[in-house]
Amino acid sequence: MKVISKSILNEVITQRPPHSHKGNYGKVCLIGGNSQYGGAIILASQAAVHSGAGLVSVVTASKNHGSLHARLPEAMVIDWENRNKMCEGVNGASVVLIGPGLGLEEESLQRLKLVLSLLKQSQVCIIDGSAITLIAQYKIILPPGPMYIFTPHEKEWERLSGLPIGKQLLDENRRAKKEIDGVVVLKKHRTEVFFDDNVWQNPIGTPAMATGGMGDTLAGMIAGFSAQFQPIDQAVLAAVYLHSYIGEKIGENHYVVLPTKVIEEISLVMKQFETESKTGRLGT
Numbered sequence: 001m002k003v004i005s006k007s008i009l010n011e012v013i014t015q016r017p018p019h020s021h022k023g024n025y026g027k028v029c030l031i032g033g034n035s036q037y038g039g040a041i042i043l044a045s046q047a048a049v050h051s052g053a054g055l056v057s058v059v060t061a062s063k064n065h066g067s068l069h070a071r072l073p074e075a076m077v078i079d080w081e082n083r084n085k086m087c088e089g090v091n092g093a094s095v096v097l098i099g100p101g102l103g104l105e106e107e108s109l110q111r112l113k114l115v116l117s118l119l120k121q122s123q124v125c126i127i128d129g130s131a132i133t134l135i136a137q138y139k140i141i142l143p144p145g146p147m148y149i150f151t152p153h154e155k156e157w158e159r160l161s162g163l164p165i166g167k168q169l170l171d172e173n174r175r176a177k178k179e180i181d182g183v184v185v186l187k188k189h190r191t192e193v194f195f196d197d198n199v200w201q202n203p204i205g206t207p208a209m210a211t212g213g214m215g216d217t218l219a220g221m222i223a224g225f226s227a228q229f230q231p232i233d234q235a236v237l238a239a240v241y242l243h244s245y246i247g248e249k250i251g252e253n254h255y256v257v258l259p260t261k262v263i264e265e266i267s268l269v270m271k272q273f274e275t276e277s278k279t280g281r282l283g284t
C-alpha cells in the first residue's frame, strides 16, 4: 500500500490560466438532502464551491432551498419534485455527486435510479452516504460508462462489500473492490483509496474530525477537485489529503473540528499549495 504525501497538493493544485472562465472549472450537480438531512447536502455543496468548482447546482427538497441559498448563494437550486429540471441538472453536469442526506425512502430510491439512468460516459459520479446504502440494499447494478467514485465509511463499506467491519483487512478489501466498477474511498481514521491497480493510504487526520457532516464535506471536495483537476485519480487523492490536512491544522487548537470550519479553510489552504501550471492546461 502506498502512502499519500503532501506533494500531491502541489502536483494537483495548479494556477488558473488567465483566459479561463467558470465553464473551465467544471459543472457539479449534487443530489441529496431530504427533509431530515438538509445539512448534509448544504455542507457538500459548500465544499464543492469552496474547492473551486466552476458552477454548482443542487437538487434537493424544496424545504432546504431557503437555508441553502442563505448559506451558499453561489449555488443554483433545483426542486427534486421537478423531474424535468432534475434531469436537466444532471445532464448538464460534468460531475454528479449523489447521496449526502438523500435518505432511504422509496422516493430516494427512485431518485437514485433516475440519476443513474441519466449518466453519460463523460461524467464522473461520486456516490456517498444514503446512495451507497441504497445500492447495497437493493443490489442496484450501475450502468457502465461513467467513472464512479464510492466514498463509504466502514459500515457503508460493510453493506456494499458484504465484509463485516472486523474483517475489513487490506487483502479482503482489495478482493471486494475488484467486484466494484469504480474508485473506493474507504473512510476511517486512516482512509484508504482503492483504484483498480493500487491502494493509497492517507497518513493524516484526527479523531477531532469525527463529527456528523465531515464525510459530506469530503464528498463535496472530491466533487470540486474532480471537476477541475486531471487525472481524476490524483484529484481524488489530493481532496482526501487536503480534507484531513485542514482538519489536523484546525485540530491543533480545537477539541472538535467542525465541517463548516474545514470548508472555510479550503480555498485559503489550496492557495498555499498552488503551483505554476507547466502546461497552461485548462480544466474541463
Ligand SMILES: NC(=O)C1=CN([C@@H]2O[C@H](COP(=O)(O)OP(=O)(O)OC[C@H]3O[C@@H](n4cnc5c(N)ncnc54)[C@H](OP(=O)(O)O)[C@@H]3O)[C@@H](O)[C@H]2O)[C@@H](O)CC1
Binding pocket: 036, 037, 038, 039, 040, 041, 099, 100, 101, 102, 103, 128, 129, 130, 131, 133, 153, 154, 155, 156, 165, 187, 188, 212, 213, 214, 215, 216
Ligand atoms: N447534518 C446532516 O444532515 C447529516 C446527515 N447525514 C446523512 O445521514 C445519512 C445516514 O448516514 P450515517 O452515516 O449517519 O448513517 P448510517 O449509514 O446508518 O451509518 C451509521 C451506522 O454505521 C455505524 N458505523 C460503523 N462504523 C462507522 C464509521 N466508521 N463511520 C460511521 N458510522 C459507522 C454506526 O455505528 P454506531 O454509531 O452505532 O456505533 C451506525 O450504526 C447519510 O445520507 C448522510 O449523508 C450524516 O452525514 C450526518 C450529518
Ligand SMILES: Nc1ncnc2c1ncn2[C@@H]1O[C@H](COP(=O)(O)OP(=O)(O)O)[C@@H](O)[C@H]1O
Binding pocket: 129, 152, 153, 187, 188, 189, 190, 191, 204, 205, 206, 207, 208, 209, 210, 211, 212, 213, 214, 215, 216, 217, 218
Ligand atoms: N478518528 C478519525 N480520524 C481521522 N478521520 C476521521 C476520524 N473519524 C472520522 N474521520 C473522517 O471524517 C469523515 C466521516 O465520514 P462520514 O462518516 O461519512 O461522515 P458524515 O456522513 O457524518 O458526513 C471521513 O472523512 C473520516 O475519514
Ligand SMILES: [Mg+2]
Binding pocket: 128, 129, 153, 215, 216
Ligand atoms: Mg457519510
